Amino acid sequence: MAAQTPHQGDRSTVPAAAAVSRRRVLAATGIAGVAGLAAAGGAVARDAFAQDAAPAADAVAFRGAHQAGIVTAAQDRLHFAAFDVVTRDRDHLVALLRQWTAAAARMTAGQAAGGSGAVGGPAQAPPEDTGEALDLPPAQLTLTVGFGASLFRDAAGRDRFGIAAHLPPALAPLPHFPGDQLRPELSGGDLCVQACANDPQVAVHAIRNLARIGFGTVSLRWSQLGFGRTSATTRAQSTPRNLMGFKDGTANLRAEDGALLEEQLWVQPGDGPQWLAGGTYLVSRKIKMLVETWDRTSLAEQEAIFGRTKGSGAPLTGRDEFDRPDFAATGADGRPVIAPEAHVRLAHPDQHGGARMLRRGYHFVDGSDGLGRMDAGLFFLAFQRDPRRQFVPVQRALARSDVLNEYIRHVGSAVFACPPGVRDAGDHWGRTLFG
Amino acid sequence: MAAQTPHQGDRSTVPAAAAVSRRRVLAATGIAGVAGLAAAGGAVARDAFAQDAAPAADAVAFRGAHQAGIVTAAQDRLHFAAFDVVTRDRDHLVALLRQWTAAAARMTAGQAAGGSGAVGGPAQAPPEDTGEALDLPPAQLTLTVGFGASLFRDAAGRDRFGIAAHLPPALAPLPHFPGDQLRPELSGGDLCVQACANDPQVAVHAIRNLARIGFGTVSLRWSQLGFGRTSATTRAQSTPRNLMGFKDGTANLRAEDGALLEEQLWVQPGDGPQWLAGGTYLVSRKIKMLVETWDRTSLAEQEAIFGRTKGSGAPLTGRDEFDRPDFAATGADGRPVIAPEAHVRLAHPDQHGGARMLRRGYHFVDGSDGLGRMDAGLFFLAFQRDPRRQFVPVQRALARSDVLNEYIRHVGSAVFACPPGVRDAGDHWGRTLFG
Numbered sequence: 001m002a003a004q005t006p007h008q009g010d011r012s013t014v015p016a017a018a019a020v021s022r023r024r025v026l027a028a029t030g031i032a033g034v035a036g037l038a039a040a041g042g043a044v045a046r047d048a049f050a051q052d053a054a055p056a057a058d059a060v061a062f063r064g065a066h067q068a069g070i071v072t073a074a075q076d077r078l079h080f081a082a083f084d085v086v087t088r089d090r091d092h093l094v095a096l097l098r099q100w101t102a103a104a105a106r107m108t109a110g111q112a113a114g115g116s117g118a119v120g121g122p123a124q125a126p127p128e129d130t131g132e133a134l135d136l137p138p139a140q141l142t143l144t145v146g147f148g149a150s151l152f153r154d155a156a157g158r159d160r161f162g163i164a165a166h167l168p169p170a171l172a173p174l175p176h177f178p179g180d181q182l183r184p185e186l187s188g189g190d191l192c193v194q195a196c197a198n199d200p201q202v203a204v205h206a207i208r209n210l211a212r213i214g215f216g217t218v219s220l221r222w223s224q225l226g227f228g229r230t231s232a233t234t235r236a237q238s239t240p241r242n243l244m245g246f247k248d249g250t251a252n253l254r255a256e257d258g259a260l261l262e263e264q265l266w267v268q269p270g271d272g273p274q275w276l277a278g279g280t281y282l283v284s285r286k287i288k289m290l291v292e293t294w295d296r297t298s299l300a301e302q303e304a305i306f307g308r309t310k311g312s313g314a315p316l317t318g319r320d321e322f323d324r325p326d327f328a329a330t331g332a333d334g335r336p337v338i339a340p341e342a343h344v345r346l347a348h349p350d351q352h353g354g355a356r357m358l359r360r361g362y363h364f365v366d367g368s369d370g371l372g373r374m375d376a377g378l379f380f381l382a383f384q385r386d387p388r389r390q391f392v393p394v395q396r397a398l399a400r401s402d403v404l405n406e407y408i409r410h411v412g413s414a415v416f417a418c419p420p421g422v423r424d425a426g427d428h429w430g431r432t433l434f435g
Numbered sequence: 436m437a438a439q440t441p442h443q444g445d446r447s448t449v450p451a452a453a454a455v456s457r458r459r460v461l462a463a464t465g466i467a468g469v470a471g472l473a474a475a476g477g478a479v480a481r482d483a484f485a486q487d488a489a490p491a492a493d494a495v496a497f498r499g500a501h502q503a504g505i506v507t508a509a510q511d512r513l514h515f516a517a518f519d520v521v522t523r524d525r526d527h528l529v530a531l532l533r534q535w536t537a538a539a540a541r542m543t544a545g546q547a548a549g550g551s552g553a554v555g556g557p558a559q560a561p562p563e564d565t566g567e568a569l570d571l572p573p574a575q576l577t578l579t580v581g582f583g584a585s586l587f588r589d590a591a592g593r594d595r596f597g598i599a600a601h602l603p604p605a606l607a608p609l610p611h612f613p614g615d616q617l618r619p620e621l622s623g624g625d626l627c628v629q630a631c632a633n634d635p636q637v638a639v640h641a642i643r644n645l646a647r648i649g650f651g652t653v654s655l656r657w658s659q660l661g662f663g664r665t666s667a668t669t670r671a672q673s674t675p676r677n678l679m680g681f682k683d684g685t686a687n688l689r690a691e692d693g694a695l696l697e698e699q700l701w702v703q704p705g706d707g708p709q710w711l712a713g714g715t716y717l718v719s720r721k722i723k724m725l726v727e728t729w730d731r732t733s734l735a736e737q738e739a740i741f742g743r744t745k746g747s748g749a750p751l752t753g754r755d756e757f758d759r760p761d762f763a764a765t766g767a768d769g770r771p772v773i774a775p776e777a778h779v780r781l782a783h784p785d786q787h788g789g790a791r792m793l794r795r796g797y798h799f800v801d802g803s804d805g806l807g808r809m810d811a812g813l814f815f816l817a818f819q820r821d822p823r824r825q826f827v828p829v830q831r832a833l834a835r836s837d838v839l840n841e842y843i844r845h846v847g848s849a850v851f852a853c854p855p856g857v858r859d860a861g862d863h864w865g866r867t868l869f870g
């Protein structure tokens with residue numbers, strides 16, 4: 001384990017040779033357009049941005065049966081954005097989804113974002129890429145899109161874009177859970193884009209350029225930066241620790257789980273609207289942790305709350321992290337070794353008809369809260385086939401009984417339906433939904 | 436250049452073998468203390484945290500004539516924290532500085548933070564480390580301390596801890612600059628700690644554990660997470676790009692600058708209070724960028740504003756990034772090629788009697804602003820021998836004339852005096868100031 005920490009493992013996958021691929025060929029034009037520039041100092045030399053066709057060795061394939069960024073080995077950094085659609089014009093929205101798809105294909109390959117026109121416009125036009133990732137490799141960037149229920153019907157129940165009939169029943173709003181302190185400005189959204197990469201600048205650049213391309217059609221509703229993935233999505237990754245210091249997500253669905261992924265992760269053809277077959281649902285929850293309070297709790301109590309040891313992550317009834325918890329075991333005092341309200345028991349698939357999720361969350365630290373405390377916690381992301389049978393019952397059990405609730409606050413929440421993957425160059429993120 | 440992007444260069448320096456050093460030896464105690472635990476489920480196995488003595492190959496030396504984290508090759512991630520001292524007792528404050536120094540020495544070596552007592556307390560006690568960095572290497576963590584003017588005198592001018600006579604004149608409050616929109620809750624502070632590392636989890640863990648150790652003596656005033664260093668502090672690092680997409684800090688002071696560092700960076704024995712000789716001053720400014728507005732500005736105008744090309748970073752009068760700008764050159768139209776108000780001209784050392792700084796800032800993205808825009812920008816950090824002769828005149832020129840001001844807002848500000856380095860195991864951060 002010493003040779004593969006969760007973070008180090010990700011970083012070592014970025015080969016230096018890939019760094020060339022985002023870089024544009026400099027082609028000085030000698031005299032640039034000067035139309036609007038006299039006041040700013042006259043003629044300037046400039047770079048013409050031309051694409052370099054070199055393949056990018058640390059790029060994740062953008063196209064496929066499923067969207068990338070779900071079973072993809074979890075990258076180390078996140079920029080997640082929820083957007084509101086501000087146009088009423090269905091054609092504008094579909095055109096944007098086409099433009100976004102093209103930009104996502106380019107950026108995940110380490111190329112410039114582009115925009116509504118060709119890459120490398122005239123000097124008087126805004127650049128077709130914001131430029132801050134010019135010298136950076138793809139860094140395993142993935143961009144994953146999702147559609148919120150509010151895209152289908154507005155608050156008054158009106159069909160916004162002629163797709164209300166395609167609203168999946170499983171995209172229903174989450175119920176109120178005990179203890180929820182949700183803030184509207186951190187919740188919901190018509191569209192979401194999850195940008196994951198091993199370099200935060202690459203993830204931020206991607207969201208920023210999608211927002212730039214979407215100007216006038218969508219507006220950023222909320223966004224979240226995350227670091228230090230809090231889950232492993234392949235067997236090659238070790239289980240990381242949450243900000244409470246515990247290994248978290250030991251029972252996570254992983255890329256190698258084969259038939260179980262069809263059962264638990266991917267929407268099947270018979271599940272509901274056809275447009276979502278091969279897709280999945282994403283639940284996001286912004287969970288603040290009262291870390292200062294937690295840090296003054298005894299180690300033994302922390303371990304009793306989780307039902308696992310802090311060092312190895314083993315259940316209190318076992319020796320190794322992946323040992324199966326023995327919920328029936330009792331101690332010398334006759335009490336269960338793993339308490340009835342221990343987190344590992346409440347969240348265990350055995351308690352929920354085998355319900356599993358593919359968690360893909362990140363830590364967040366948003367500075368401090370003005371009261372001398374860190375504004376920090378877990379930005380929880382979980383993909384699943386049907387939130388009504390997976391996230392909702394698990395969270396209901398946790399919200400009711402989990403002793404962890406003394407140390408956490410759910411402040412943001414959203415659910416999105418993530419369409420299947422983009423198949424070929426003519427395909428786009430909105431095809432299966434909008435036709 | 437292709438083989439060494441700023442980010443990749445940093446990442447490749449973390450050898451996998453170092454990952455062992457923060458990891459504790461698991462020593463199951465069989466039966467743990469159960470005093471307060473009956474209600475939580477009875478006896479639990481637990482790890483005893485013992486220190487592993489293996490050397491950490493990616494650790495930065497904590498002790499030396501100067502503090503680490505200044506000329507140290509700029510790491511890729513930042514967690515910066517400003518604290519208010521909440522005790523009135525000088526002895527408590529000095530004791531905390533001793534504890535912090537010991538914890539900083541441990542954490543920068545990849546070990547557990549410790550606390551007021553020995554590492555590995557009884558099960559009923561809070562853990563002596565919060566644990567979320569248990570499996571992570573040192574990641575070149577540096578911890579750099581600074582003292583604000585408010586530590587010396589309170590707002591009423593009273594000597595708080597018997598050190599008012601040692602207040603350096605150069606630690607004077609910054610003047611108000613045109614356009615400043617400073618928020619008190621993002622400004623000032625009695626103490627600061629700059630945590631830099633190549634893994635954000637390591638930097639966050641360090642600040643969190645210092646805050647934990649300081650509970651009751653200090654209170655977190657504000658903090659800032661940063662990513663993607665915006666400066667190069669050694670010749671081995673290439674100049675990174677700011678969030679406007681331009682290479683920034685081409686003229687930065689660097690570790691190799693020898694005598695120039697004595698002239699421009701380190702406080703000299705004759706400069707003022709003796710306790711600060713070998714130290715330096717740190718100016719922090721939180722600078723929001725109106726990135727959406729910038730992104731709709733033409734490439735030619737962006738380049739005219741900076742006075743540099745966006746692609747290579749060359750001055751508009753040159754071909755390569757490090758070409759000396761020719762401020763006298765005029766174009767065919769008789770106007771200066773580099774405009775009178777171009778950023779590169781206003782900030783150039785030639786305009787300020789050769790004044791240079793060691794910049795060490797980071798990007799920030801704090802989500803969005805509720806108006807559909809990213810809450811993003813530059814967390815500017817600059818070390819210097821005397822802000823009155825370096826930061827202040829440069830910023831005055833920029834605040835007065837820089838066309839960039841249309842695209843940025845200064846919202847946070849602070850100045851700290853950073854003492855010299857900790858020399859040996861008996862030394863501590865407060866020794867030269869408090870004796």
